[in-house]
Amino acid sequence: MLGRAARPLHERVRSTLFLLPAWFSPSSSLRSAFHRLRGARIGDHVEIGYFVIIDNLYPEKVSVEDGATISAKSTILAHDESKLYTGMGEELVSETVIKAGAFVGVHSVIMPGVRVGERAIVGAGSVVTRNVPDGTVVVGVPAQPISQRKRGSREGD
Numbered sequence: 574m575l576g577r578a579a580r581p582l583h584e585r586v587r588s589t590l591f592l593l594p595a596w597f598s599p600s601s602s603l604r605s606a607f608h609r610l611r612g613a614r615i616g617d618h619v620e621i622g623y624f625v626i627i628d629n630l631y632p633e634k635v636s637v638e639d640g641a642t643i644s645a646k647s648t649i650l651a652h653d654e655s656k657l658y659t660g661m662g663e664e665l666v667s668e669t670v671i672k673a674g675a676f677v678g679v680h681s682v683i684m685p686g687v688r689v690g691e692r693a694i695v696g697a698g699s700v701v702t703r704n705v706p707d708g709t710v711v712v713g714v715p716a717q718p719i720s721q722r723k724r725g726s727r728e729g730d
Contacts, residue, residue: 580630588612588632596624608632616641616673628652628685631666638673644697646680653685672707692722 588611595607604621612633615621619637622645627635634651637643651669656662667686671677675689678697689695693705696712705711708722
């Protein structure tokens with residue numbers, strides 16, 4: 574019998590209790606509030622779209638800083654059980670951070686332990702497996718950089 578990752582029931586209740594309200598609330602501010610109640614660290618003025626999954630077992634390991642946007646149907650992970658489930662290793666649990674002003678496009682996946690830099694952009698449908706530097710635009714599966722803004726520059730400069 575292969576191992577299965579598990580957290581005690583009492584540690585999962587809070588995360589599970591507020592999951593559906595976090596998905597279906599009619600405003601981004603309510604969705605953010607419910608994710609905070611689940612344990613995720615969500616900054617001020619964060620936009621969270623419908624059906625966003627912030628790690629189901631370890632929401633407290635996810636930080637979304639001020640002014641960041643997580644678009645609809647995106648997933649932010651802080652753990653990976655694949656190696657444990659297949660008998661090839663241990664469960665990975667690692668801090669995942671979306672820095673201030675970053676934008677995560679619709680239906681993207683941010684893998685455990687990844688840092689998406691300040692004002693970085695993750696294109697729709699991307700799977701981010703590595704850190705994204707500040708101001709960098711990444712797209713694809715796996716996500717690759719396509720451009721990088723110079724610090725302090727704005728679009729059109």
